[in-house]
Amino acid sequence: MPLVLVVDDEFGIAKLLEDVLEDEGYTVVVASxxxxxxxxxxxxxxxxxxxxxxxxxxxxxxxxxAMAANPTLANVPIVIMSSMPEETIAERCSGYAKFVRKPFKIFDMIDIVSLLLKSKGGR
Structure with missing residues (x-):
């Protein structure tokens, strides 16, 4: 199963994503x-x-x-999650595959993960 790295300093969000994505069959690693x-x-x-x-x-x-600068990690798709508007995020960084506004609907996140992994030849 594809490995999904979940990165969030809010324990509840990280745990929710970990549990739901594991239920969907993904391998999940969490970082804070x-x-x-x-x-x-x-x-x-x-x-x-x-x-x-x-x-x-x-x-x-x-x-x-940092990931973009690493040849091994440069092509890994990244979803940025934030309560701030995407325009604010886009001023500080670029190159992400998708932006998701918090709070998000968990079923929307499952769909995003599935679509991004399918488009790169994953699940």
């Missing part, structure tokens, strides 16, 4: 900030990353830039 996520991604390349934008230690924009 971009630094942890980058370490996980370097150790085992994920098929997809779902990341919050605002986090301590390393935010979503810094994670996106």
């Amino acid at each position: 900030n971009g630094k942890q996520a980058l370490d996980h991604a370097i150790a085992e390349t994920p098929a997809l990353v779902l990341t919050d934008f605002m986090m301590p230690v390393m935010d979503g924009a810094a994670l996106l830039n």
Whole structure:
């Protein structure tokens, strides 16, 4: 099953995504900030990353830039999640596959994960 890396400093959101995506058959790894996520991604390349934008230690924009700079991780699709409008996010980073506004509908997130993984030859 494809590995999905969930990155969010809000435990409840990370746990919800982990539980729901595992129920859908995905392998899920959770990180609470971009630094942890980058370490996980370097150790085992994920098929997809779902990341919050605002986090301590390393935010979503810094994670996106670090992954883009790494040849092994540069083509991994990244979904940015935030309560801020996409225009604000787009001012700070680019290259993400999809933006999801928080709070999101969990069934919409399942569809996004499925579509992104299908488009890259995953599940």
